[in-house]
Amino acid sequence: MTLNKLQALLDLLLAENKFLRESIQQSDSGDAFKVAVRQWVENYSKERPHLNKCCESGELRRHDFSKLNWKDVAALRMMDYLDHAGIKVQDPSLSIKEVISDPFGQIYEAVKTGEYEFRVDFVMDMIMLFRQFSGKLKKSVPTKEKVMEWIDRHPSGLDPEIVAIRKDNRDRIIHKFIDMMDKGRIKDAKFFFEPGMSKHDKYSAMRKWWQTRLFHLRFAIRDPEVLIEMLDHSLAKKRIRQLRRAKVAGIPTFVNPYYLSLLMVDPEKHLKGADEAIREYVFYSKELVEEFGHIVAWEKEDIVEPGKPNAAGWILPSSHSTHRRYPEVAIIIPNNMGRACAGLCSSCQRMYDFQRGHLNFDLNRLKPKTSWPERLEQFMEYFRNDSQLRDILITGGDALMASDKSLEVVLDAVYNMAVKKIEDNKQRPDGEKYAEMRRIRLGTRLIAYLPHRVSKDLGSVLRDFKK
Ligand code: SF4
Known part of the structure; x- marks a missing residue:
């Protein structure tokens, strides 16, 4: 064929x-x-x-x-x-x-x-x-109206029908969790039922927990068998085989309950495939499963040896917390909870970091280490003394997995470094001035994975930085 x-x-x-x-x-x-x-x-x-x-x-x-x-x-x-x-x-x-x-x-x-x-x-x-x-193929840029027409072909998460389906999904997941807790399959030190609570009380308690991001991280599904169960055994046999092979290959499973509630189980005909873009993030490709465990780096610039330039020619202060390919842009991976994500995307470009364990879902072990502030300072000195850098991408894992406090520490450090760069330039003659910071980006998928993270407090941290 x-x-x-x-x-x-x-x-x-x-x-x-x-x-x-x-x-x-x-x-x-x-x-x-x-x-x-x-x-x-x-x-x-x-x-x-x-x-x-x-x-x-x-x-x-x-x-x-x-x-x-x-x-x-x-x-x-x-x-x-x-x-x-x-x-x-x-x-x-x-x-x-x-x-x-x-x-x-x-x-x-x-x-x-x-x-x-x-x-x-x-x-x-x-x-x-x-x-x-x-000349047979003309360049065509679709109009905004055309793009909107394409978008409108798909149901939106705001459509009443989808909202109702997701609520049902949430309730299905909650009832399964209650059952698992009652049977002792889930034990959690922060989220637990008091003795004597009725089914209804337990449901109400979990609905409250559902509003917190901590619940979604602590109750994330970490095993393919539980994932299969949570999706009401609706997955095709091929998918199930692939999930099990991924586990054997060592690829972590991490699907938080909120994200899981976006996946449809037995949808009506007109909605079949409507959640495909969301669903594809959860299931790994055959190629990834075969390759996992043998990935040497995702891109050749990821290979960093102390004191030696990487493939793009940059000597970096750390192989774990900084990446660099281009003169104007550097990436920081803070050594804190930002090294986790609220889900593992099947298309993740950092799969190599998950493979070597630098990024992971061990949330307790990812609390900032005491050495991190000194290392952060060291990175900022490196950036301050760089003549070309204009753009820093703070990422992870997921930058917003870090607590507000940790994020604030990194943003403050970047801000102070940017100010020092401006001050340093005042001492330099024209023609020898260094590039100054133009853009700071946060790499996150939490808006989709766990919108509960976007709180007023986070808004204040970001607003203060912008000021
Ligand atoms: S959020 Fe980003 S780093 Fe995390 S798994 Fe997804 S793509 Fe990878």
């Missing part, structure tokens, strides 16, 4: 592009074919000064970039493929598997030998690239 599809797509690519078809026929090697493609693209680019400049210098300056049209961008991409043909890339998210980039060489080999080293999405992407270059 896939082979047939691949063949059909490859035939389409060649049928739409006479030049490609003829060049492959006339070339006696992949290299000869790539020379022909290069010549073809260069014939176009030499008529376009800004594109030509980018191709020749290998650099893309903002001024030139703004002059490029849609077809130029396709040409640039093709030249980039040709310039880097044969390059070997080690992918740290695939157990350092070596990947060779040679799109045109692969197309040539596939046409000549009938053997495919690529997948369907690769050929589809090439079809689109050549349509872009030929």
Whole structure:
């Protein structure tokens, strides 16, 4: 099936592009074919000064970039493929598997030998690239009205029908928890029932607990079997198998009750799939399950050794609490509760940090350590003495998992560092001044995972920082 599809797509690519078809026929090697493609693209680019400049210098300056049209961008991409043909890339998210980039060489080999080293999405992407270059595919930016029309096709969490379903879900979860507590399957030092409470009293007590974020963190589902039970055994067999395999592979399960209440169980036909975007965050892909435990880094810049530059050339004060790829931007991962999240997203780019245990859901052990304030100071000195930094992303895990107090400590430190940068610049002559802070961002998904976190007190912390 896939082979047939691949063949059909490859035939389409060649049928739409006479030049490609003829060049492959006339070339006696992949290299000869790539020379022909290069010549073809260069014939176009030499008529376009800004594109030509980018191709020749290998650099893309903002001024030139703004002059490029849609077809130029396709040409640039093709030249980039040709310039880097044969390059070997080690992918740290695939157990350092070596990947060779040679799109045109692969197309040539596939046409000549009938053997495919690529997948369907690769050929589809090439079809689109050549349509872009030929002008068949026009650049289209949807209007705001169109985007709103697309959004309106899906039910919103504010629709009365969805609100009612989620309330039912909440009650179903609460009743299951009560049952588990009654049977002694859940014991919690903070949230417990007094002896003699009726079912109704227990329900009322848990409805109050439901309003607190602590309840959702302490009662988060940490085991696939409980998750299956909580969803009323509504999951497909394949999903259940995948969940169990994820557990064996060592991927944590962490779904808080609030988020769980957003997942539909046995929805009516017109709502089937309506919660897919929410649901997909909970269930891990086959690829992730197979890879977990062997991820060396998510991106090569994540590999940090003391005193040595990372792949982007930055020497960082810590491999755990700072990341950096770009001159203007640095990431801080505070050494506190911010190293947890209110749920584990299946698409998490920090899965490597979960794998090595730096991020985790052990909420008691993530309280700030006594050494953290000194380390924070050390990071701020590093940022203060950096000539290019303008933007700091405070993240985690999830930046808002930290308490208001801990968050305030980090924000104050960043603010003081930014002020010192301005003061330092006053002593520096023109032309030697350092970049000053322009933007501080908080990386969080708590607005979706646990909106209970957004409290008046948090608002005050953020408002004070903004002032
Ligand atoms: S909130 Fe962010 S860091 Fe946490 S699991 Fe999701 S994507 Fe990963």
